[in-house]
Amino acid sequence: MSTPLVKLENVNYYYNRGKPSEVHALKNINIEIPRGGYAAFFGPSGCGKTTLTYLIGGIETENTDSGNILINGRDLRGLEKKELAVYRQIGVGIIFQQFNLLPSLTVLDNVALPMAFLGIDVERRKKEALKLLDRFGMTKYSARFPSDLSGGQQQRVSIARALSNNPPLIIADEPLGNLDSENANKALEFLKELNEKDGRTIIMVTHESWSLRDARLVIYLKDGEVIRTDEPKNKIDAKKSLSEHFYKQLYPESPPENLMAQSLSSMLARGLSGQEIKRFELFLAERLKGNITSEHFIDFLDQPFKDGGLGLWKQRAIKISETVDELAHNRKKVEDVYHELERNPEVPLYEEISKMRDWLLSSYSGTLDEIGRVRFDEAVEDRIRNVISSEHFCRVLELPRKDFGVGLSMSAIRGISERLESALTGKKYQVLH
Amino acid sequence: MENKKTKILIIDDNEIIRMMFSNIFWLHGLDDTYELNTVARADEALKQIDDPSSRPDIIFMGLVMPFEKGGKVTPSVEAGFTIIKHIKESSDLSRIRIIVLSGYQDAEFQQKALDMGVEHYLKKSESMPQNILELIRSLHQS
Numbered sequence: 001m002s003t004p005l006v007k008l009e010n011v012n013y014y015y016n017r018g019k020p021s022e023v024h025a026l027k028n029i030n031i032e033i034p035r036g037g038y039a040a041f042f043g044p045s046g047c048g049k050t051t052l053t054y055l056i057g058g059i060e061t062e063n064t065d066s067g068n069i070l071i072n073g074r075d076l077r078g079l080e081k082k083e084l085a086v087y088r089q090i091g092v093g094i095i096f097q098q099f100n101l102l103p104s105l106t107v108l109d110n111v112a113l114p115m116a117f118l119g120i121d122v123e124r125r126k127k128e129a130l131k132l133l134d135r136f137g138m139t140k141y142s143a144r145f146p147s148d149l150s151g152g153q154q155q156r157v158s159i160a161r162a163l164s165n166n167p168p169l170i171i172a173d174e175p176l177g178n179l180d181s182e183n184a185n186k187a188l189e190f191l192k193e194l195n196e197k198d199g200r201t202i203i204m205v206t207h208e209s210w211s212l213r214d215a216r217l218v219i220y221l222k223d224g225e226v227i228r229t230d231e232p233k234n235k236i237d238a239k240k241s242l243s244e245h246f247y248k249q250l251y252p253e254s255p256p257e258n259l260m261a262q263s264l265s266s267m268l269a270r271g272l273s274g275q276e277i278k279r280f281e282l283f284l285a286e287r288l289k290g291n292i293t294s295e296h297f298i299d300f301l302d303q304p305f306k307d308g309g310l311g312l313w314k315q316r317a318i319k320i321s322e323t324v325d326e327l328a329h330n331r332k333k334v335e336d337v338y339h340e341l342e343r344n345p346e347v348p349l350y351e352e353i354s355k356m357r358d359w360l361l362s363s364y365s366g367t368l369d370e371i372g373r374v375r376f377d378e379a380v381e382d383r384i385r386n387v388i389s390s391e392h393f394c395r396v397l398e399l400p401r402k403d404f405g406v407g408l409s410m411s412a413i414r415g416i417s418e419r420l421e422s423a424l425t426g427k428k429y430q431v432l433h
Numbered sequence: 434m435e436n437k438k439t440k441i442l443i444i445d446d447n448e449i450i451r452m453m454f455s456n457i458f459w460l461h462g463l464d465d466t467y468e469l470n471t472v473a474r475a476d477e478a479l480k481q482i483d484d485p486s487s488r489p490d491i492i493f494m495g496l497v498m499p500f501e502k503g504g505k506v507t508p509s510v511e512a513g514f515t516i517i518k519h520i521k522e523s524s525d526l527s528r529i530r531i532i533v534l535s536g537y538q539d540a541e542f543q544q545k546a547l548d549m550g551v552e553h554y555l556k557k558s559e560s561m562p563q564n565i566l567e568l569i570r571s572l573h574q575s
Contacts, residue, residue: 003462035462074459086452090562091460118453119536121558128561166563168460 003073005201006033006056011067013051025051027224038195038202040212043221049205053171058088089117093162097174099154101146107157108142114164132160152183159190170194172204176211181403209387280310287324294321330359331423353377363415375406383420390421442489443471444478446498457562474499475512489529491572496535496542510542521550534560
């Protein structure tokens with residue numbers, strides 16, 4: 001068997017070791033990525049995925065506490081400083097999330113810069129840099145400065161720069177983080193091309209499940225540990241093979257009713273004072289626990305503040321009570337979804353989600369057509385599986401149709417997101433009734 | 434049957450160039466096909482070339498390197514030409530393929546090297562890692 005391009009053996013990494021602020025950022029990491037492979041490090045923020053790529057990229061390598069970081073069989077930890085510097089220049093190209101272009105250099109000079117390290121003369125550097133810019137359709141911007149470019153354009157420059165010394169390994173750290181969906185798709189196409197056409201080994205760091213579509217090895221990380229490794233056989237697998245570990249970690253501490261009451265109160269009790277909201281949360285939690293009936297709850301909402309109530313109009317009190325009941329009912333559906341997922345993480349959720357759709361959309365006055373519904377359901381599914389954040393969920397709903405979004409208004413999205421997040425919050429909560 | 438690895442010797446007094454070569458071989462997985470050695474000085478190079486057990490099949494070398502003359506060591510183009518002459522004038526050694534990777538773009542040196550039997554004369558300042566990689570692969574095929 002041929003030597004893997006990247007192999008980590010029992011790697012441990014600490015931040016601030018020996019200090020009170022010590023963090024064990026990587027715990028006993030063991031992974032292998034074959035030459036020509038396309039791997040994704042997938043996990044929520046803070047799981048250690050970026051630290052891991054820094055070690056592989058020769059950036060934080062010297063500070064590794066234990067273990068071996070083998071690149072084509074050779075341990076980076078055994079390299080001298082100078083050798084490591086050469087490795088960083090010709091061994092690996094990193095595409096940073098923030099692009100990291102130098103603002104004072106033109107696009108052309110940014111791409112040409114890494115070649116200067118190898119003593120290549122300026123004419124040759126420019127010629128090579130132009131070739132790379134041409135490959136990504138950026139030639140006409142060569143004399144511009146990074147600040148003149150859009151995010152998508154800056155990223156293409158950043159990809160060109162990563163290739164400038166022809167590294168066999170490309171690391172893309174959250175390459176889609178700052179892009180709209182059209183440019184994000186393009187970025188994925190470029191990575192795929194670098195992998196399939198150039199034969200380069202790709203490591204992509206991501207927290208977005210849809211970006212896993214081309215990965216042939218998915219390494220799931222959580223709290224500095226590899227919790228699972230998958231080799232998806234096709235694209236659909238890659239997207240669907242999301243571990244139960246992930247939806248289980250949605251709000252792990254979840255002191256359920258109170259947490260839910262908090263998030264609900266922001267949705268239901270807009271315009272109340274801080275003191276009123278506190279009181280509202282208290283009663284809401286009681287209602288959610290089933291300790292008071294809906295009649296009691298309405299009474300509480302209706303009574304004047306001085307009498308221990310909230311002083312709302314009766315009609316508003318009834319409406320809020322109904323919303324809470326609806327929500328509890330839909331929570332039950334969310335619970336069912338989770339139970340189903342626990343039995344079978346790969347289970348499709350179309351049906352469950354279509355059942356929730358009307359409820360989620362109840363504050364939306366328009367109607368969704370077929371495509372809109374499909375996209376909407378997909379976004380809800382990704383959110384339930386916790387493969388996208390609530391912010392990203394809102395972004396998908398907001399994006400125009402032509403950019404593969406749903407194209408909803410901000411006000412409609414707010415209502416939808418609040419409903420969904422409330423239903424997801426503190427999911428251990430026992431449903432009333 | 435195990436194939437014998439092709440031996441490549443890098444002769445250059447510039448540490449970065451030596452590291453670049455060894456990195457290219459290591460990172461692009463050429464270590465399986467080639468056995469790479471690097472030396473910084475002409476006398477070390479000659480030792481390896483003359484010893485049949487370490488004798489290279491292919492040499493990449495600079496021209497201007499430290500050279501001892503009259504008890505004084507100075508950088509001189511003679512360092513490179515001495516090695517080329519030593520190889521190409523010996524029936525045991527003349528089959529060794531030589532590629533010069535020079536920081537000097539003097540046409541006279543280039544012509545002289547090619548006349549002496551050097552296969553390629555590259556300019557350091559124009560040789561990107563990918564060019565070196567391609568050349569190594571093409572040498573292997575020819």
